[in-house]
Structures are given as structure tokens and as C-alpha cells.
Amino acid sequence: MTIILKPEPLTAEAFAPFGEVIETTGREFYQINYGKTERYSDLADLDTLQQGGKPTVSIFRSQPVQFPFRIEVMERHPQSSQAFISLERQAFFTLVAPAGEQPLVEQIRLFRVGAQQGINYRRGVWHHYLFSPAGVRDFICLDRTGGTGSNCDEYHFTQDIIIEGC
Numbered sequence: 001m002t003i004i005l006k007p008e009p010l011t012a013e014a015f016a017p018f019g020e021v022i023e024t025t026g027r028e029f030y031q032i033n034y035g036k037t038e039r040y041s042d043l044a045d046l047d048t049l050q051q052g053g054k055p056t057v058s059i060f061r062s063q064p065v066q067f068p069f070r071i072e073v074m075e076r077h078p079q080s081s082q083a084f085i086s087l088e089r090q091a092f093f094t095l096v097a098p099a100g101e102q103p104l105v106e107q108i109r110l111f112r113v114g115a116q117q118g119i120n121y122r123r124g125v126w127h128h129y130l131f132s133p134a135g136v137r138d139f140i141c142l143d144r145t146g147g148t149g150s151n152c153d154e155y156h157f158t159q160d161i162i163i164e165g166c
């Protein structure tokens, strides 16, 4: 039996069990730079210091996937959060499941991240690796480097789980 995942719109409330939505819509800001800039602060809880780790900024240049796209693996970072923001401000998908020993298929959630949104996975939350829905796309990634211990556990599914398309 094939499991077809249906995307949900991404809201801070719906994503709260998995982390934060990084956006300006509906968020508080304060004026800086002599009134020329609105600063929207503390939009995500960056958790990168476990076991001597430190924060790092990367650019992910992601290749597009072909739809229908089969979900074969999910991963978690037991030692850090991980955030992604589209540099081209294009919509993309995020696939998550609650932290725990393994991702449970019935608990997988697929969200469509809007062009003006980004996401931050809380430490230990299961997610699919980043992919572009169309074209080669660049993303900023904020997560952890250095420190001790491994920081990426994978879980491989046996079921046939697919995303039909954008």
C-alpha cells in the first residue's frame, strides 16, 4: 500500500512540536539603524553547544528532486537544532516527525514552507534531508559543528511513502 503525504500550510502553531517558523509576518520588531531597519529578533532557538559544539553557517546548494518523490529515509540531530531559509525566497517542503526512538509513519507531517518563511528543527526532531522542489536552489543552514559525538542518526523506511508534487 502506498502512503501519499499531503502538504499542510506552515504555521508557527502547527510546527510548534517540531521547532520554530522563521518569518516576519505577525512577529514583533523594533526599529534600529536610525529608523531605516526593522529588527525581528529571536525567531528561533539555536541549540548548538552540546558536547563542545559551536554554531556554524552554511550554504546548501540543493539539487531538485523528481516527483512523485519517494521518502526512503529520515534523520535526526541528537546534539543540535538545524535551521533552513531559502536564499531565493522560494517555497520548499519540510517533512517532520516527533523526536523519539524512530519516526512513526503515521506521525509524519509534510509542510509547505512559504517563500517568506524558514524553519528551525528542534534538537532530536526527525526530518527529511533538505531538497529543492524545482531547480538548483541555495539555502542558508544554521546548525552545529565541532564538538564530540555523532550528530546525525538515520532511519530507513520499508513502506512506500511518496510526495506527489509541489
Ligand SMILES: NC(=O)N[C@@H](O)C(=O)O
Pocket (backbone or CB within 6 Å): 075, 082, 127, 128, 129, 130, 152
Ligand atoms: N547532512 C546535512 O548536513 N544536512 C541534513 O542534516 C539536512 O537536514 O539536510
Ligand code: NI
Pocket (backbone or CB within 6 Å): 075, 077, 082, 127, 128, 129
Ligand atoms: Ni538535518
